[in-house]
């Protein structure tokens with residue numbers, strides 16, 4: 001694939017094959033923080049569970065056309081994007097159809113490139129496209145990694161945080177070799193950090209030892225407001241802007257933008 005990228009957007013895949021590590025939370029809240037400083041942001045919900053769509057309060061009735069149709073029916077991003085209540089933020093929702101996509105992709109033509117092709121065909125300009133990946137390293141996540149300029153890895157500060165990470169790193173290397181040589185690791189974000197628990201500190205130190213400067217300075221604390229926000233269909237930044245979780249995501253967005261300057265220089 002040598003097609004030139006016509007799209008101005010920077011595409012970041014938020015990936016980790018473990019469930020419950022903060023992928024969706026990070027996608028929604030980073031997107032909101034970027035949108036708040038005037039960036040035009042699109043989320044692509046690539047998880048059949050549709051948590052990003054729910055977390056942004058998009059009712060099922062507005063999820064008619066979504067990421068499945070983009071992958072399989074050549075629907076353009078601009079026709080699938082739904083405007084959210086957050087100014088500057090749209091989302092391509094996921095639907096239950098997507099649960100069959102992993103298998104349907106196996107036999108599809110250019111099965112690893114379908115999302116990338118859709119992004120390259122896109123006519124609307126976004127500054128950032130954030131892809132919320134499912135908890136697996138199958139073809140959906142592969143499509144995200146092939147479409148992306150960079151991958152962001154959320155890691156939960158718990159005992160098993162590093163387990164399975166070598167598999168993810170190997171997958172990223174394989175994608176670079178075979179499909180997308182320019183793919184960067186944007187960074188590793190430590191999530192659900194509990195400052196009362198020594199284990200969180202130990203895990204953070206381990207992860208920094210392994211990934212060095214790739215780990216963002218910003219650490220996302222465990223914060224009850226973050227876990228409550230999705231049931232209100234709101235990013236925590238809108239649910240409780242002053243909460244420690246919201247403030248952390250604002251800091252993370254600042255760090256992401258500074259890193260972006262370096263990566264795109």
Ligand code: ADP
Pocket residue numbers: 018019020021022023024025026051135191192193220221222223224226227228230245
């Ligand atoms: P993933 O997308 O990786 O499966 P989620 O973002 O859905 O993970 O997070 C898993 C669960 O943990 C969700 O219920 C979410 O609300 C909660 N959660 C995520 N980040 C935090 C946090 N910083 N503090 C408290 N709860 C969190």
Ligand code: MG
Pocket residue numbers: 023024025047051132133
């Ligand atoms: Mg998720």
